[in-house]
Amino acid sequence: MAAPGKKDYYEILGVSREASADDIKKAYRTLTRKYHPDANPGDKEAEAKYKEINEANEVLSDPKKRAQYDQFGYVGDMPPEGFGGFGGFGGQGQTFTQEDIGDLFGNLFGGGFGGRRRSANPNAPRRGADLEATVRLTLEEAYRGVTRKLEIPRLDTCRRCGGSGAEPGSSVNVCPTCHGSGQIFQVVNTPFGQMQQSGTCPTCRGKGKTVDKVCTECRGKGRVRRTATVDVKIPAGADNGMRLRVSSKGEAGVNGGPSGDLFILTEVMPDARFTRRDDDLNTTVEITFPQAALGCEVKVETFDGIEKLDIPAGTQAGSKLRIRGRGMPRLKTKGNGDMNILVKIKVPRTLTQKERKLLKELAKESGVETAG
Missing domain, CATH: 2.60.260.20 (Urease metallochaperone UreE, N-terminal domain)
Structure with a gap:
């Protein structure tokens, strides 16, 4: 989130905060062609937009500037608006990894004063997302019960790399920047002393690991979107609006975590006889x-x-x-x-x-x- 009174560079470029460097470069090129002064002669709004686009790209295309922006919502030596009036409360600080420093003020403030609690291990197994689908039935199908084959679009574990994100034969390494934590930590000087801020590691994007060569099928994500055929058994007596759970048929987990569940919502159609x-x-x-x-x-x-x-x-x-x-x-x-x-x-x-x-x-x- 951008600091109060500051511009949201991600919004200016029209990308998400998880956008890759290639995504940012592509968005920048598209917008500069659209708002370039040569393409909009005399248009002051287009000229102002063009300057904003260049400013956003200058920050987000630089890993160090982007990391500081992600942590504090601003880039440079001065803190964001709203912190003025505190002499010496500058944004200058030194960046450390999780192994270099502990949470300053962690015991004093419980991690809730200015700093952030350390996030969970990015390499820990995480459960996949649950999915939901609707099945339409005739009243007679609801009476007898029926098994339906559903085509479910979902994220599945990549078959090529087995979920590691690495091309077969390529090694998976601990991130040299964050040493596997997925985060970097920065100490800043404040009127209350030094305080610690944490942010996503710009090298591994929070994964805690890097690979020599990313998987050509999933592009290093470990999961790919595909359509799966799932057999769903609707019990005899199913009623309209009933919610059924099909265990482990949701999206695949991350880092070996379990799959989510598939929830089925039944919709029973009217019958001419009953x-x-x-x-x-x-x-x-x-x-x-x-x-x-x-x-x-x-x-x-x-x-x-x-x-x-x-x-x-x-x-x-x-x-x-x-x-x-x-x-x-x-x-x-x-x-x-x-x-x-x-x-x-x-x-x-x-x-x-x-x-x-x-x-x-x-x-x-x-x-x-x-x-x-």
Whole structure:
């Protein structure tokens, strides 16, 4: 982060703080072509931008200046704005490796006054990142359970170098600048005495090691991005929005660390035949008035085939009947939910002469009046 009131050189060049020297050089060349005064005659804003670009490149292309900028947010002998008024509080200091000095004031302030705590060993194994993917299912697939093959883009251990970052046959060495710590330390004079600041080693970029020749496949990173095919088993009874964990199918770890996990979010699509409520399934059957009045047997579709259902005599429209054990499989306990059936009475839109005559006789027998 740039010091208060100072320019962010990384932002000016449009690169990340982890950008390599080649990335910085490429960004600088692109921007200078765009904002060069010859390409923008009379444009004062372009001229000012061009000066900023050159200033940023002058610092970030120099390993020593970049290291100081990364540590303190400024380059030069004067401290950043906000520290004025303290006589002798200059930025001049001497750079040491971790083996040369300990944390000054570490015991006095616990590492929290002006200095930074020493970071973890960069060569220690680190776990890979977790990943997440969404799987869309039909309701029937959720009912039965399914295995899906997913194409997962992720960082995998480089097969060529085995994760070392070194070309096969090339040696891996302890960084000569930081002696394997991944950091350099600088002591600066302050009104309170000497204080220690730490920053990323510019030689190894915090890795603590260098190689004679970097791997041609991963370019020294130890991991490469590729698409992996992962078999994901969705259990029977999966519900919408359920989150499943597939162990060790995330991104590869660093320095031999374990892989992350892959998390699967299920999305169950609507079904034209059934609606779901928890572990129960709901459906509808239509019967005629004679069937409702006299009772009947109807066929009900389920995911396991056709079930016969008895409709009692005198069943009313809107009645709910149940077939036990024909709903969704329960994930946490054994068995299935139920199939709930809503009964609807179907009224014919047209009648034959015989049907009309019979209905009139029924109405007369029942003592009800009709329009026709």
